[in-house]
Amino acid sequence: MGIVTFLCFISKEPSPDKKTTGSTTMKRIFLNFILVPKLGTSKMTDGNFMDFVSSIILSVKDNANFTNEQTAIGALKLKLADFIATKGKIKYGPSGAAAAKDAIRAEMEQMLKALAIACADEVNNDLAKFLTSGFSIREHHAITGLKVPTAVKLSVGASDTQLELSFKGDEKASYYKIWIGLDTESLLNMVTTTASKLTVTGCKPGVRYYVRLAACGKKDVMSAWSSFVSRIAA
Numbered sequence: 479m480g481i482v483t484f485l486c487f488i489s490k491e492p493s494p495d496k497k498t499t500g501s502t503t504m505k506r507i508f509l510n511f512i513l514v515p516k517l518g519t520s521k522m523t524d525g526n527f528m529d530f531v532s533s534i535i536l537s538v539k540d541n542a543n544f545t546n547e548q549t550a551i552g553a554l555k556l557k558l559a560d561f562i563a564t565k566g567k568i569k570y571g572p573s574g575a576a577a578a579k580d581a582i583r584a585e586m587e588q589m590l591k592a593l594a595i596a597c598a599d600e601v602n603n604d605l606a607k608f609l610t611s612g613f614s615i616r617e618h619h620a621i622t623g624l625k626v627p628t629a630v631k632l633s634v635g636a637s638d639t640q641l642e643l644s645f646k647g648d649e650k651a652s653y654y655k656i657w658i659g660l661d662t663e664s665l666l667n668m669v670t671t672t673a674s675k676l677t678v679t680g681c682k683p684g685v686r687y688y689v690r691l692a693a694c695g696k697k698d699v700m701s702a703w704s705s706f707v708s709r710i711a712a
């Protein structure tokens with residue numbers, strides 16, 4: 479059994495690679511690569527959100543890599559104008575203006591997610607070309623024959639500052655990469671292990687921790703990530 483110690487007494491902050499697109503993971507698989515776009519829009523202020531949408535429009539519009547997405551960009555541009563106009567009515571306009579603004583923003587977030595997927599599709603997951611869209615990525619790695627770890631279980635440990643992780647690995651794997659966070663988007667620590675059981679120490683009692691893992695082989699190839707499991711340290 480392995481042991482990993484990390485400082486859990488950290489305020490909940492979004493990780494640098496935060497992706498917030500709801501519960502659906504935007505995973506695209508082409509040409510032996512997995513590419514997962516990220517948006518990170520849910521915690522943006524309306525002002526930052528408008529700036530982000532504008533930057534995507536400028537990046538994709540007339541971009542030779544995304545000729546099939548020009549109609550979608552035109553629709554997004556019109557929706558942005560509608561959002562700005564509705565937002566301007568909140569202070570002195572009808573009582574439902576704020577709700578209407580939020581509904582338009584939610585629709586735009588879905589449009590952005592669909593656009594990110596379409597851009598990845600059009601360039602067949604070519605990372606360099608995809609990044610010209612203005613979108614960022616959460617994951618981009620080669621597909622391998624390694625199996626995703628299964629039977630992943632996170633349970634309470636011997637003390638209220640410990641958690642026990644166990645899983646069924648792939649016999650072909652050289653080691654496993656373990657993602658530990660305060661939620662499914664806030665990374666606290668990334669560790670590796672060769673064991674199928676791991677003790678996580680230094681946890682803060684009463685705090686829920688989230689874990690997922692992937693099998694890794696030579697030359698840093700890896701399987702897809704497992705689903706998240708979570709447990710409150712107690």
